Amino acid sequence: MPDENFDLTDFLPYLLNQAAESSSMAFQQIYKERYxxxxxxxxxxxxxxxxxxxxxxxxGQRAKMHKTKISRAVQKLTERRFVTRARDAGDRRLEHLTLTPAGHAAYADLRGIAQRYDAALTADLGAAERDALRKLLAKLSTASRAGFT
Structure with missing residues (x-):
């Protein structure tokens, strides 16, 4: 029996996911094809x-990504010579990650594309709408979910 009191298309996490997926597809094609x-x-x-x-x-803390995913990404970026790893002298469990010159070049290339893509995504919004959208999304991303059951 269908639940008529719940509309998935109005469920905020669903809407956010749909917006994220659709808005990132074109940029995803670029970094996938180029690099x-x-x-x-x-x-x-x-x-x-x-x-x-x-x-x-x-x-992981900044990007809210799991350490396993980061480890795999670092391995691939190291293989492509975009990242170097250096063991911490005081704590051998830590590795300091740094971009290589090739990594800096890829970053600069993709950063410029990302800036143009971001401008194109928000071109139909007014300045106040763009500002409000960014502030609201930032607020949602840092809001505490403590105590939710």
Whole structure:
């Protein structure tokens, strides 16, 4: 028996997922075709490009990605010579990740494309709408879910 009191298309997590998937498809094609990257790889690349040297744990905290996915992405980026790893002298369990010159070049290329793509995605919105959308999404991404059952 259908539940007429619940509309999946109005469920906020569903809407956010649909918006994320549809808005990222064209950009995904670019980093996949140009650099053979998966989503987690470009996210790691961008974090290193934006923030400089980081550990996998620091990327995980910033990007809200699982350490296993980060580890695989780092391995692929290292194989492509976009990232170097250096063991921490004080804690051998830690590796410091840094972009290579090729990694910086890929990041700069994709950053420019991302900026143009972002502008195209929001071109039909007014400045106030763009600002409100970004603020609301940032607020949702940092909101506490503690106590929800």
């Amino acid at each position: 053979g990257m998966l989503r987690t790889e470009w996210r790691v690349l961008f974090h290193l490009g934006l923030y400089g040297q980081l550990t996998a744990s620091e990327i």
